Each structure stands twice: as structure tokens, then as C-alpha cells.
Amino acid sequence: MGLPPEFLELAASVRNWGRWGPDDEIGTINLVTPEVRRRAAASVRTGHAFSLALPLSEAEGIQTGLLPGRINPVRTMAQINEPILGDREQVCTSDDLVVMGLQCATHWDGLAHVSYGGHIYNGYPADTVTAAGASRCGIHRVRTLVSRGVLLDVARARGVERLDGGYAVTGDDLDAAEELARVQVQPGDLVLVRTGQMSVLHERGGRSRYPAPTPGLSMRSVPWLRAHDVAAVATDTLTFEVYPMERDDVFLPVHMLHLVDMGLTQGQNFVLDELAADCDDDGVYEFLLDASPQPFTNALGSPVNPAAVK
Amino acid sequence: MGLPPEFLELAASVRNWGRWGPDDEIGTINLVTPEVRRRAAASVRTGHAFSLALPLSEAEGIQTGLLPGRINPVRTMAQINEPILGDREQVCTSDDLVVMGLQCATHWDGLAHVSYGGHIYNGYPADTVTAAGASRCGIHRVRTLVSRGVLLDVARARGVERLDGGYAVTGDDLDAAEELARVQVQPGDLVLVRTGQMSVLHERGGRSRYPAPTPGLSMRSVPWLRAHDVAAVATDTLTFEVYPMERDDVFLPVHMLHLVDMGLTQGQNFVLDELAADCDDDGVYEFLLDASPQPFTNALGSPVNPAAVK
Amino acid sequence: MGLPPEFLELAASVRNWGRWGPDDEIGTINLVTPEVRRRAAASVRTGHAFSLALPLSEAEGIQTGLLPGRINPVRTMAQINEPILGDREQVCTSDDLVVMGLQCATHWDGLAHVSYGGHIYNGYPADTVTAAGASRCGIHRVRTLVSRGVLLDVARARGVERLDGGYAVTGDDLDAAEELARVQVQPGDLVLVRTGQMSVLHERGGRSRYPAPTPGLSMRSVPWLRAHDVAAVATDTLTFEVYPMERDDVFLPVHMLHLVDMGLTQGQNFVLDELAADCDDDGVYEFLLDASPQPFTNALGSPVNPAAVK
């Protein structure tokens, strides 16, 4: 059936293919220049630090079995206080291992996570993704991702605890949140969009209601992110984009536009409430943010423990 | 047979049990205060960034099967360009998962990784580590680990490409490297000790020779780290401490002293050569370093992608 | 609080500790002698074969996350039609791997799966189970498990499609089913007890209702199995024994009596309906049964694909 013309026009208007050369594999992360990192460091004032990651464990995991292989982290023991010399007075070691979906918790979608029309970002063929993983645009290409973070608290800007399920965040919403933040989003920034949806997780039975319906970014927010040349964008939701979808004739449009057209790495399940409360307290919505992925070779995504320092 | 008196005396002299209260689970990481993080941010000058992590993959993994369960990352595909709507013109997704030993590559040893005499750090019973993991001192307690990093390039300070296998790094060596670095290590700093050992990995057959013999920290470096109150320390070796051991009557003494007595989180397999070359070039050996672990609940350790920004 | 006297008396009356020597690790499986296997082979008449195993897959898995680490089989691809010589006209190979709880589907509980009062079967200390697994009574000790199988169709004997949730199968029930089967259970036989509970799985939402409430074996069936000296016993339920329990003051009594006291290996989630229909058709309830576990060294249990030949 193909994609509707409105989508294709939008895609063409935001596409970054070739912008950083034909061999580029990291897209908008190219915008994180040394100068941007210096700006990031300069944004540190109080020295308070925030971890924006969900716990990694089976019991606390947020996956409910909807996607094959995207399992919660199962961490098990290989050794428990094993006396290396056979003497418990001397050194004993404990060791563990984990199996997990790389996108099961707080994570980045790598650029190869999604394709459409036979392509991933920069026009690479979709079939560069094989059983060996993504030979192009693997998450390990990112190396580090340290920049200035800006919290765009759309929920607070709209005066609600959390946006309704199905609420489509638009460019106007991002403008309003930017105004609330009293900071100008600049090229290379890491933008964190808060919807408040994660609070659903902490309600009774919330794990099954957290994924959907959900507020989220929409096709109408994509041009804003492109115009501001953000390096990466993350939210406090599981689906990242609004669900149910805005249109019946296109599925996961924001995933396609961000990952495939713009080369914009996107993050999900970022824990933003504690940081947001602090930003509301002191009125400062910018900070140093390190959200470097783990360097899984040829991976489609990566868990991340984003560390914000205000 | 128990531990020799010299070890026990040293242990008593560096022990931090109770220093941060009876309920403390993170030890010297308490030294990373907001002020320390501000100092860290202030150390950024050029904005150049360095990833200090080894690649995470089966083919590039450094484990050779010596320890049960400490397997190299095996990342496999759960979905490859799966057309969600059954139409390849529309969105197709790829997904992967991984199984890995948590301490298989560049990683932090958590404080519960080692016990002796029935105790882990802060005097907690060793049997707080069970099949459910470390109910005390799990790596998730750390939350974030962002501080000033200081590279102590012991190899360069001694005028060699790499220290010999079996070379025991002492406090005097750290003094010499600090002098080379023209920076004073201060409380809360993250200290990276470079031995040059990782270059073995890149030699033919190097994977089997990288673990041992190896240079590394020794009992004679422990008082230095205690006196300087570093928050955490990492090296470019697999065993962390010198091997063969300094004494026949005590095995892994530095592990015991750091993890159990001092509550000093220690890192292994940090990739330091590129960073060291840059430090040598511009003579600046301090930088912002985010080495936050992944928040695996009750884990004994964690992979880490340390991001240094100079 | 300890265990009630009635339980302890029953335990003493069925206990097999020492019966096959102080070093025995397989319990009643000792009863499968060469003569028993010849009897098994002699029971083959039609040559029709039945697999009694549930499918091993993530989508079809019956686990719902109640027990840590007991995950459904996640099978993923390591290679897909990889052309070894780089030429698709020549040989291409595909390869997969799996992660699974060893007791997630149709499986045997090994004798070390359960302990009470500090002991496992034969009086071995419970702490012979460590992070390295069961150094005593590991499932690999079984080697093969081929014997005569006898289907005791308790549901049919009681004239119902399936027994009610909470129905406690007794020795009288087994007598009635044996009478229906017109076969005498003999020492060394593998007894399959059909309750009909597995049909719940195929109902809408059945996966969550299958575990409990459930019919199952009860303390009142234990003496029967002991008196008949069966080699192993399996059912078509997840919990194996009746749930809710018969008494408030003892939990999983049948597990304790079978595994710890009798050394009776017990199986769960055996698929019995097709076999039962065939037995009802021809009136023959005995067959050759190979239910050899997979030889996981020191494992607590094992998946099994029981093959019955009538």
C-alpha cells in the first residue's frame, strides 16, 4: 500500500542523507562538536547529579512480552563467594551474568533499528542488517554522547501532571516548554521531552498500561527537532511516539522520520521526574548530560544510564 | 591457613568501614560531592571526548573461558527488518538481545564482588550475596559516577611503552606519574592508572597473553590511594593487580583491600592509550569523566563505557 | 514454625534414604533395571509414537514471570544462510541459540530441586547446592530414563474431562485409574497421571489460569507411589501437586516427600491428551517410554521430550 504523500513530503523535508558525507553512520550526533561539549561543561552550576535510568532487573522490568526477544534483564549468579584458594579467610569472589533485550529498559534506538522502503539512515540498504547485526549504523559507532541536555517539560508547560494517553506533542508544545525552560535549544543539544507518562508505571497494574495509550512525539514535532538541529532526543515513554498513531495509514512515522531520514538517535524510558522537579525548583533546565551508549558492536540499540549534572 | 599479619595490618590501616555510616553501600564514591563534580566540569578545556571502553562483541571479546559464566557478549537477532504491517514500504524493525558476563569487558568491580573472612565492605556479612545477587553494595547503589578524572601514566613516567609483566606499581610510581601529569590528585577524583598492558591484546595471540603475567597495582600502592581519597580507580589490565602476586601467602590482596576494606570501586580493561597520547600531546592529564555503571539491581559489577572529556 | 507431625510421620514412612547405598544420587530411578526395560520394549504393539512435550518457544511458553529466571525459551539467530565461501550457490548455514529456564516447559524436577530441614535426597546437605549447581543429585546422574510407561487417567476414571482446580488426587484415585487401565503398575514403571488440567492452556486467557487453582497429586497419593515403587511420576499440570494446598501448615508437601524423602523424580507439564485418547480407543494404557533428561551437569532439572511408543 505504501506511504501517504504527506508523510513522504515531510520525510523529504527533514532528510539528512549525505549531510555528513556518504559514509556517515551517526547522523545528528555529528552535531556534538568539541565546542558543544565545552558549552555542556559550562552549564554545570550546582554539581548535583541525576541518573535517568530505570533499574535493570527481571522483577522491576517493564517488558510484558509483546516483542520477541525483548526480554527484561535476567541476571543470575555464576559464582557466590567462591573461595579461590579453598579457604574462606582468604579471598572469595562472586560473579554474575545477564541476558537482556538491548532495548528493554532505558535505551537508545540505534539508527539501524528501523528501515522503510528498503533503506536505513543515509540511504544504506536495509539488508545491511543481517544475523550479524547492523554492519552500517551500529550503535558502537557513536563512541561517546556527551553534550548539553535540555529538559523540555511539556507536561508542566501545559499545567498537567502528565499528558493524556494519545496526546500528540507538537512543535508548539516544544516551543512552550522551551519558553518555560528559559533556555534556547541549540545545535548539538540533547533534548529530553517529558510527558509524565512514566508515572503510570508506579500505579497498580501500571506495567501493562504504560506502553499504550501514551502521549508522545508526533509528526508535528519532527520539523521542530530538525530546525533546532538537536543531536538526540529522548522521552519518558515506551513507544516514544504518540499511540494510538496520528494517522491510520502510517505506522510509527516518527521512528521512520527520526531514525531513517534525519539520522536522529532517539531514547525511550528515560526517568525524568526527579530531574524535572529539580529544574522546576531552581528554574534551570539545562545541564551536562552523558548518555553514551554501551559499545555493542553492530547493535540495533543500547541500554544507557544517562547521567545529568546540573 | 588465614592471611598473613602484614596483610591484616595494612587492611586495618586503610579500612573505611563505618566512615560513611553503618548503612553505607558505596564507599569512596561518597567522596564525589557536588563540589567535586563542579571541579570536574571546570576541567573541560578543548571539548574533545574519548570512549575508554573495549568493544562489546563475541568476536572481539577478551575472555578466554577461565571463569565460569564470565562469557563474552553474545548478541543475537530477534527481528530483522520485520515489516510490522506486512509491507516493506512501511516501517520495518530490527531488534537484538545479548547475554554476557557483567565483568567480561571494560567494567567496574562492585563492592560485593569480593569477600574475605566472611565480610564484604562495611562489615556486611558475605552471605548477603545469594542467588538473588548482592542485597548489600549492589552496583545499582552507585547511581551516577561523574567526577574529575586524572590519568596517572605510570608507563610513560617510567619511560617505557608498557610495564613488564609482573611489575608491581607502587605509591612511588603513582607519585612519579602525578608529577608527570602536573596535577594533584584530590579527594573524589577518578584515577586511571596506565600500565600499557592493553597493547598486548593487539599482538598476535595476544588475547591469551593479556591476562597474565601483567603489571598492576600492588599492596604498596594501596596506602597512596587511601591517602589521596580517590573515589574510584581503574587500569588497563584484566587482573587489575599485579600478577604473579607479590606474595605467595595472599591471593588478590589488592582486590580485598580496595573492595572489602576501603570500599573502593575498581575498574578493569579501561582503554587508555588514545587518551594517554592526547594527554602527552597537550600536557593536560585531567578531564571530566563519566563512568556511571549500568543500574543492574544487586549486581556484582557492571560494564561501563567511560566517557572522558578534556 | 517447622513442619507438622503428620507430615513428618508420612515422610518417615516413605523415605528411601540409604536404600540404594549412601552414595546414591538417583533414587527410585535405580528401579529401572535391564529387566524392566525389556518389559518396556515388550509393551510395544502398534508402533505408534507420541511426543509428550510442549513446544519450546517464547510465544508458546507457559511461564508468566512468577519465578525468577524461569523464563520461556528465547531462541534467536546467530547466522542466517551465511555463505561460508561468500557464494550463495555453495553452502550457506544458519545457526541459533537459546536461553531458557531448565524447568520452564515439559521437564523433570531433579532430586536437588527441593530441600527441607537442611537436606536433599539421601540425606545430603542442602548446601551441596551452590552457585555451581547441585554437586549431589544433579540431573545428569540419571543418564537414561527408558522404562515402561503407564497412563493413569484419573480424569477419565472419574468420568470428567478434567478434574476441578483444587482436586486432590489420592491413592484411591490411582487405584481406580489403574483399574480403568487394566494394567498393574510394577516397580520401575514410569507413571503418568492425567488430570486434564492442560486443556486450560488452550482456553482464552488460559496461560494465567493454568498454574492455579489446579488439581494434582496430594499427600494421600504419596504412599501409593511408594508402595508401587514407581521409578518416576509425571502429570499434566504446572504445579504437579494440588493447589491450593491440602493443609495450611505445610507448603509443597508432595515435592518434599517425592524429591527429598523418596528420591522420586517428578515431571510437570507432560502433554497427555493425545496419548490418553489413543489409550481410550484401544484400551491399552501401557507403552514404552523414553523420558531421558538432557545431561546438564549439576542441573536442578531438565527439559524433556518424552517419547511414548505403544
Added chain:
Amino acid sequence: MGLPPEFLELAASVRNWGRWGPDDEIGTINLVTPEVRRRAAASVRTGHAFSLALPLSEAEGIQTGLLPGRINPVRTMAQINEPILGDREQVCTSDDLVVMGLQCATHWDGLAHVSYGGHIYNGYPADTVTAAGASRCGIHRVRTLVSRGVLLDVARARGVERLDGGYAVTGDDLDAAEELARVQVQPGDLVLVRTGQMSVLHERGGRSRYPAPTPGLSMRSVPWLRAHDVAAVATDTLTFEVYPMERDDVFLPVHMLHLVDMGLTQGQNFVLDELAADCDDDGVYEFLLDASPQPFTNALGSPVNPAAVK
């Protein structure tokens, strides 16, 4: 470059595509009829049982990292004597899980494991193997595999402990071994070809020398297996077929001929020495053999614990 004409001619001459209908997914296993199973049962005389499987464990595993994802079984603990009621006098449970390559130890190659020229068995397109596994010819289609087993002890027939590395087993060798066995291989039999190669495993450093060079089946044995219409064939080697290969211009020819053309399921790393000694003792080389795979849905292969009863 394609395949040489000699191979293509041989392939055409043994091909079973369509023989059991256009929808067949199990190939020669169709030959295991009820009558064959009755013959199998009738071959039981002494009742002695043999497990033909290697142990499943990390320490004892035979994989050395040559193939991605084909890892030795890593079995770890999820629970160790966990007191369900919080009371160690009452029931305590231990639980484990495993991650393993499905073809890492004693296993069957499923028919979809290999393709060439764009096809798997029965002419199904090779791309029926996807990230979701083998939608055609998955190992779960086999259900049960119980038949008469016949040991063809080629090593003994040639008067050696083990065949030399690189020795290509031919149809004449199989004739000689059949003569030694004094049994006629019949349609539906499971044939076990003993080379003696597994004894290499038990030598010092044997794990690395076991895979190759190795004796094994060759193109010159394929017509014999086709003519005798065996249901499945297994050996005591890792590569199954002779290595180094017989010809430079075709790689893994026997894999292609068996799996793709004949639909002949083939087994590797079968432990045959104890069984062979028994056969030599009593002169009886036939037995009941259950080698049913584990029913992994859509899997490319399966571990197996073959149980032979003489």
C-alpha cells in the same frame, strides 16, 4: 563460482524432493513407520541402556569459539535453597537456567541448517529461514525419533582404534562395518557411524584438535545411505564429514547432500565408545534408539540425549 558438475550430478541422484509430498518438512524421518518402531522394540534383548550424549556444561563443553553464537551451555542459578515461606525447616527450592547454542554438543542438524543455491530441503526457498527461525523444516516438526539403531563401527572394521584425520568414509567402509555388525541396515533405521575421533577429546589439549583434521563421511558414502534409506545418521565427530574436504571446489558437500537434497537429518558428537565396546562384546550391533530432538519451534537443530537400549 558455483558447484562442480560432479557434485550436481550426485545431488540429483540422491534428491528426495517431493518424495513425501510438496509439504513435507521431515524428509527421511518419514521412513520411521510404526512397523519400523515395532522392529526397533523387538531388537531389545538384554535391556542394557546407553546414553550417547556429551555432558552439557560450560567446563566440559567442546566449542572453542569458532562459530558465532555456538556457545557451550552456561547454566547459572536463579535460586538456591530459597525458603518459600521464609523457614528453612519447610520447603526450599533451587532453580537454574541455561544459555547455549542449539548445536553446541551432541545434537541433530535440522534440515534447515544448511541451504545452497537458494533452497533448503524439498525445494523450499532458503529465505524461509529468518530472524524468527525456520518457518519450514524446523526441528520441532520431527516430534519423535524412535527407531532401530545400528552401529556401523568403521574404525573397528578397519582394525584401528580411530580413523586418521582426513580419512574419508566410503560406501565400502559402511559395507564392511555392516558385515562386522552382522545386521542388515533397513529403511527407517538410525545409523551411527563410529570413527573413534571422539577419543581425541580426552587427550591433553584435545578440545582444539577434535574438530579437525577429522575422519568423517564423504561424498562417496552418500549413495550408500540413500540406497539403504536410513532415517537419520550420526557420527562421533564435530564436523560430521571428513575434513579437510575431499575436493577444493566444494565445501561441506555431505551437509548439502544430506540436509538439502535427501532431507536426511544428521547428528554430531554422538558418544559411541561405550556402546561400541558392548556391541563388540556380545556381537550385537542393533538396538532400540530414541533420539527425539527437543521441540524447539522453528529451530535449526537441537541438543539430544540419544538413549540406546540393547
